Amino acid sequence: MHKDVLYIAYSEDEIRRRVRELAAALQSEYADKNPVFIGILKGAFVFMADLVRACGFPLEVQFLKASSYGFAAVTSGTVEVSMSVAAENRHILIVEDILDTGRTLKKLRDKLLAQNPASVKICAFLDKTERREADVSADYTGFGCPSEFFVGYGLDYAERYRNLPYIGVLKPEIYLPDGS
Numbered sequence: 001m002h003k004d005v006l007y008i009a010y011s012e013d014e015i016r017r018r019v020r021e022l023a024a025a026l027q028s029e030y031a032d033k034n035p036v037f038i039g040i041l042k043g044a045f046v047f048m049a050d051l052v053r054a055c056g057f058p059l060e061v062q063f064l065k066a067s068s069y070g071f072a073a074v075t076s077g078t079v080e081v082s083m084s085v086a087a088e089n090r091h092i093l094i095v096e097d098i099l100d101t102g103r104t105l106k107k108l109r110d111k112l113l114a115q116n117p118a119s120v121k122i123c124a125f126l127d128k129t130e131r132r133e134a135d136v137s138a139d140y141t142g143f144g145c146p147s148e149f150f151v152g153y154g155l156d157y158a159e160r161y162r163n164l165p166y167i168g169v170l171k172p173e174i175y176l177p178d179g180s
Ligand code: IMP
Pocket: 040, 043, 068, 069, 075, 096, 097, 098, 099, 100, 101, 102, 103, 104, 105, 148, 149, 150, 151, 155, 156, 157
């Protein structure tokens, strides 16, 4: 285990199993729809790579960049979304690493809806439901999780730890260096 990780919340095995279950659920909804999976950069890149390989039906892959935490551990009030996906008449699945306040996904979903897609749904690997501020919820969730700060499996703190193969809780002293 990485020295900055307090404990492993979701192991590689648990993640693998859950991704397979999600893919099976997506299969029943999207098998004949040629959906567009839109991964939100950067955090979703690992989950996206596992998810699409577990999905044995035709689909397309796109990525969009949304603003991130930068170097802080809380969501900034403003969310920037760079958009260039042709969504009209397409079935869209937004693939996100973690749903927190929901501000990022609400903004993104609203922008996509303005393009008259056939449908827009959300698949978030982790879901911090008790932190939700925006009116948005995931249609597919890997795990409902507590309000801890997680790293690994694509999730970062200040651009670090994305390459950990498991999801761990970061030691608080890493993001609160003065112990406050
Ligand atoms: P929201 O707009 O508050 O829902 O923020 C969602 C984004 O915040 C995610 O895409 C992540 O980039 C980031 N985020 C939220 N919680 C965590 C966490 O526990 N670890 C790492 N990044 C997180």
